Amino acid sequence: MSLLILYGSETGTAQDVGESLRREALMRNLTVRLISMDEYDLHSLPNEKAALLVCSTTGQGEMPPNMRSFWRSMLRKSIPNDFLTNTHAAVLGLGDSSYQKFNFAGKRLFRRLEQLGARMLTQLGLADDQHEIGIDGALIPWKEAVWMRLYEEKIFENMKLEVDPTTVIPSKFILEPASISENLNFHEEDQEYRLLTAEENRRVTADDHFQVRKLFIFTSISIYFQDTRLVRFSVDDKDSHFFSYNPGDVLMVWPYNNDESMQIAIDALQYSDDLLDRPVHIRTNDRYLNPPPKWLVGDPTTLRSCLRRLLDLQTIPRRTFFEVFASLAVDEFEKRRLLELASPQGLDDLLAYANRVRRTTAETFRDFPVTSKSISPERLFDLLKTIRPRAFSIASSPVVQGNSIELLVAKVQYKSRLSDPRRGLCSTFLSRLKPGDKVFSKIRPGTFKFPPVEVPLICIGPGTGVAPFRSLLISRERNASSCQSILYFGCRNSKSDDYFREEWEKCRRTKVVKAYSRDQEEKVFLTQWFFYCLQFSDLRATSNDRTTKCWGNTGMDFGEECFDFHSGFLRRHAQSSDWSDT
Numbered sequence: 377m378s379l380l381i382l383y384g385s386e387t388g389t390a391q392d393v394g395e396s397l398r399r400e401a402l403m404r405n406l407t408v409r410l411i412s413m414d415e416y417d418l419h420s421l422p423n424e425k426a427a428l429l430v431c432s433t434t435g436q437g438e439m440p441p442n443m444r445s446f447w448r449s450m451l452r453k454s455i456p457n458d459f460l461t462n463t464h465a466a467v468l469g470l471g472d473s474s475y476q477k478f479n480f481a482g483k484r485l486f487r488r489l490e491q492l493g494a495r496m497l498t499q500l501g502l503a504d505d506q507h508e509i510g511i512d513g514a515l516i517p518w519k520e521a522v523w524m525r526l527y528e529e530k531i532f533e534n535m536k537l538e539v540d541p542t543t544v545i546p547s548k549f550i551l552e553p554a555s556i557s558e559n560l561n562f563h564e565e566d567q568e569y570r571l572l573t574a575e576e577n578r579r580v581t582a583d584d585h586f587q588v589r590k591l592f593i594f595t596s597i598s599i600y601f602q603d604t605r606l607v608r609f610s611v612d613d614k615d616s617h618f619f620s621y622n623p624g625d626v627l628m629v630w631p632y633n634n635d636e637s638m639q640i641a642i643d644a645l646q647y648s649d650d651l652l653d654r655p656v657h658i659r660t661n662d663r664y665l666n667p668p669p670k671w672l673v674g675d676p677t678t679l680r681s682c683l684r685r686l687l688d689l690q691t692i693p694r695r696t697f698f699e700v701f702a703s704l705a706v707d708e709f710e711k712r713r714l715l716e717l718a719s720p721q722g723l724d725d726l727l728a729y730a731n732r733v734r735r736t737t738a739e740t741f742r743d744f745p746v747t748s749k750s751i752s753p754e755r756l757f758d759l760l761k762t763i764r765p766r767a768f769s770i771a772s773s774p775v776v777q778g779n780s781i782e783l784l785v786a787k788v789q790y791k792s793r794l795s796d797p798r799r800g801l802c803s804t805f806l807s808r809l810k811p812g813d814k815v816f817s818k819i820r821p822g823t824f825k826f827p828p829v830e831v832p833l834i835c836i837g838p839g840t841g842v843a844p845f846r847s848l849l850i851s852r853e854r855n856a857s858s859c860q861s862i863l864y865f866g867c868r869n870s871k872s873d874d875y876f877r878e879e880w881e882k883c884r885r886t887k888v889v890k891a892y893s894r895d896q897e898e899k900v901f902l903t904q905w906f907f908y909c910l911q912f913s914d915l916r917a918t919s920n921d922r923t924t925k926c927w928g929n930t931g932m933d934f935g936e937e938c939f940d941f942h943s944g945f946l947r948r949h950a951q952s953s954d955w956s957d958t
């Protein structure tokens with residue numbers, strides 16, 4: 377009997393956690409299966425001795441896509457309440473406490489398993505992106521409790537509790553030589569992601585626009601350079617259906633590592649050009665493990681292509697990275713240091729080494745040169761996370777821009793204690809696109825539920841947050857039955873980052889109210905200003921996402937105040953031709 381690990385994941389973190397649990401289970405002498413929830417038949421669950429379920433929350437408190445049919449089956453009324461009385465289970469939810477529906481999916485899953493009689497191994501784990509050390513903050517105590525309980529209950533024979541962190545687990549992957557090097561192209565049709573072509577990449581902030589501010593409260597990091605781009609992609613005629621979208625929808629973009637990180641990693645790993653460019657097939661022995669998608673790496677692929685498109689060299693290494701890396705270390709000094717960083721007692725150390733300074737995985741390779749140059753190519757696939765797609769609100773309108781998609785992207789670049797600037801993976805990737813460059817993307821429905829055009833709207837979108845409202849409002853401009861709308865837009869000053877200024881001036885159905893935070897002696901912030909207006913109104917709006925937090929930052933306490941965008945007040949003001957009192 378083996379341990380079952382099920383995951384539900386939108387962007388792959390839950391799957392990564394599942395993989396690290398699988399590794400730890402193997403080190404404890406367990407046999408283990410790691411499967412996405414939708415691939416697993418719920419009817420087999422009562423026959424399992426123990427199942428660990430890891431799931432993220434997506435959208436506004438929704439289940440991730442690859443656990444939705446599993447979840448639907450779980451909700452069936454026909455399932456008896458004693459369905460899982462023989463099964464031990466544990467749930468780890470992955471979420472972000474800046475969302476109002478924090479860890480909703482995990483909470484619901486945990487409750488449902490309890491209802492069906494499952495014997496819960498430990499309390500629900502609630503991992504939080506906002507935790508100082510990210511998901512490890514909850515994952516580490518949760519999994520310690522799970523291993524302890526599995527051991528105490530003697531659920532699996534021969535299980536060990538203590539593990540030797542230097543145990544080397546065989547690689548999950550095999551790189552087989554491939555003979556047809558000409559075949560290195562992408563398979564586009566019927567794929568989950570398809571290629572868009574960059575048409576234009578225009579800087580929309582003034583060249584001399586600098587901004588210095590704290591990014592993370594617990595670090596001294598500050599963004600020092602603001603470069604926002606309007607990136608336009610053209611859609612191939614054959615893909616126009618695939619890329620059709622509505623205002624509020626999101627473009628999922630699959631970025632590549634930047635050249636700097638690639639070079640740092642290749643130098644540290646000391647792979648020759650011959651090795652990097654040799655065609656290979658990536659295979660896996662484990663029938664539950666998927667090799668990387670063919671369309672992403674090409675089939676066959678090369679190691680260089682995988683280091684460019686597949687393996688994330690820019691992410692901050694987590695503790696699990698150090699566990700695997702330490703087990704492969706050949707140099708005693710490096711091994712000792714890596715084991716410290718991998719140990720539960722070394723969390724503060726890990727925080728100082730990696731998280732606070734935002735050190736990348738590529739730089740970590742550079743810091744441990746002896747170990748890095750002994751890493752075999754297939755090991756990289758065990759060691760590194762795959763690059764995950766990033767979501768961007770679409771800024772263009774399907775009726776105005778036709779077969780193009782535009783994104784408004786602020787390039788993330790800041791300083792930490794490390795000498796090289798820290799760069800956001802995807803925003804840097806997008807900001808460096810040249811006309812003709814291809815990008816793997818797909819459309820995902822957004823979480824905004826915009827009302828019909830006959831309903832007046834107030835939109836609040838400071839900075840690049842204006843993107844989805846531009847999509848909506850310029851679409852509404854084209855429709856004769858559209859009601860008036862108000863857009864509250866905030867930026868630093870009128871000359872540097874007043875996005876879409878000329879467009880707003882031409883709008884007839886949208887009143888744009890702007891707050892320039894630095895155009896006068898005293899700083900004025902959009903949210904502050906907006907709330908000031910609200911105080912004198914009977915306006916109520918429902919804030920059902922991160923905005924509550926953002927508003928909270930204005931320093932004005934609205935407590936549990938509930939605002940309703942569609943109240944009578946708004947109707948009066950949005951329909952009125954006289955905007956002066958708004």
Ligand SMILES: Cc1cc2nc3c(=O)[nH]c(=O)nc-3n(C[C@H](O)[C@H](O)[C@H](O)COP(=O)(O)O)c2cc1C
Nearest residue numbers: 385386387388389390432433435437471472478479
């Ligand atoms: C588009 C999107 C929506 C999200 N919505 C929520 C949410 O409603 N509640 C929550 O707790 N976390 C939310 N999160 C945070 C994710 O659950 C968290 O980052 C998780 O680690 C991602 O795991 P995954 O990569 O396995 O999907 C959201 C993240 C994204 C990108």
